[in-house]
Amino acid sequence: MTVLKTRELTKRYGNTAAVDNVSLTVEKSDIFGLIGQNGAGKTTLMRLITSLARPDSGSIELFGQADEAGLNAARARVGCVIETPALYPNLTAAQNLEYYRIQRGIPDKSVVGKSLEMVSLTGTGKKKFKNFSLGMKQRLGLALAILNSPDLIILDEPVNGLDPMGIIEMRDLMKRLNEQGITILISSHILSELSQVATKYAIIHQGRLIKSLTQEQLREECKRALSVTADDAAKAAVILETELNIRNYKQISANELRLYEYLDNPAEVTFQLNKGGVRVASIHEVGDSLEDYFTKTIGGESK
Numbered sequence: 001m002t003v004l005k006t007r008e009l010t011k012r013y014g015n016t017a018a019v020d021n022v023s024l025t026v027e028k029s030d031i032f033g034l035i036g037q038n039g040a041g042k043t044t045l046m047r048l049i050t051s052l053a054r055p056d057s058g059s060i061e062l063f064g065q066a067d068e069a070g071l072n073a074a075r076a077r078v079g080c081v082i083e084t085p086a087l088y089p090n091l092t093a094a095q096n097l098e099y100y101r102i103q104r105g106i107p108d109k110s111v112v113g114k115s116l117e118m119v120s121l122t123g124t125g126k127k128k129f130k131n132f133s134l135g136m137k138q139r140l141g142l143a144l145a146i147l148n149s150p151d152l153i154i155l156d157e158p159v160n161g162l163d164p165m166g167i168i169e170m171r172d173l174m175k176r177l178n179e180q181g182i183t184i185l186i187s188s189h190i191l192s193e194l195s196q197v198a199t200k201y202a203i204i205h206q207g208r209l210i211k212s213l214t215q216e217q218l219r220e221e222c223k224r225a226l227s228v229t230a231d232d233a234a235k236a237a238v239i240l241e242t243e244l245n246i247r248n249y250k251q252i253s254a255n256e257l258r259l260y261e262y263l264d265n266p267a268e269v270t271f272q273l274n275k276g277g278v279r280v281a282s283i284h285e286v287g288d289s290l291e292d293y294f295t296k297t298i299g300g301e302s303k
Ligand code: ADP
Pocket: 013, 016, 017, 018, 036, 037, 038, 039, 040, 041, 042, 043, 044, 045
């Protein structure tokens, strides 16, 4: 089921398009990661989706609703933490949530306790918000976003500035919410961070969507391998299977094999192939780290 669809969404500030012709689709139960450098347009895109900003052109569809009235109703099913939520420094966690429960007209009083439990803040008692750690503050922001039991939550850089422990807690929390069937749209400027939680990715650069890929595709892109270019890749595969017992490989083309083992011994691979009558044109390691991949992907586009 499609939760969110944007079509050629564009938002300009002066002469620059903060969001430029972005079409993307988020399916139910995705943890959809928007990755891009600072200024790429992630926040603006989220603000358009949640109606904090109006698009210049393009359209948004939420839970199948695309007209004004339908969209407004659908937005009631969305919880978000985009700008720092206005939480009151002198109120406790429960008091802050209670304030917003009343303000939003949520009749069920138990949502306060449930939300606090979900973000592991039930033990904070009389502690005031101003005395919370950054991690606790971020989690309370999230509790606010889930107060109305949303089906989609939108989180802008939720782990920004958190310490490693806080990052792990936030990540676990997102996974728990997702296991309950909540779809998540999350942004980050650090791909390796996002990759620990997201199931799909959209790479945004200078307002444009440059690439969409799934978790598996990203893994494949960033997997280290030994690329063997030879005159006959199929024959090479047979030789490597029989002589070196290599099973973990992929034939890329008629001339290229990728081996995911024997990375530490290309000489042996070359030797066996030569012995079997295959001519090796080149053999070298390929594959990027996540950050290298990200830099390469946006670098190739900015020219
Ligand atoms: P990100 O969230 O990826 O860091 P933003 O969406 O905040 O990126 O910003 C995208 C671009 O739009 C930036 O160049 C930013 O300066 C510009 N921008 C964002 N909001 C406004 C605004 N309200 N007025 C003018 N320019 C803006």
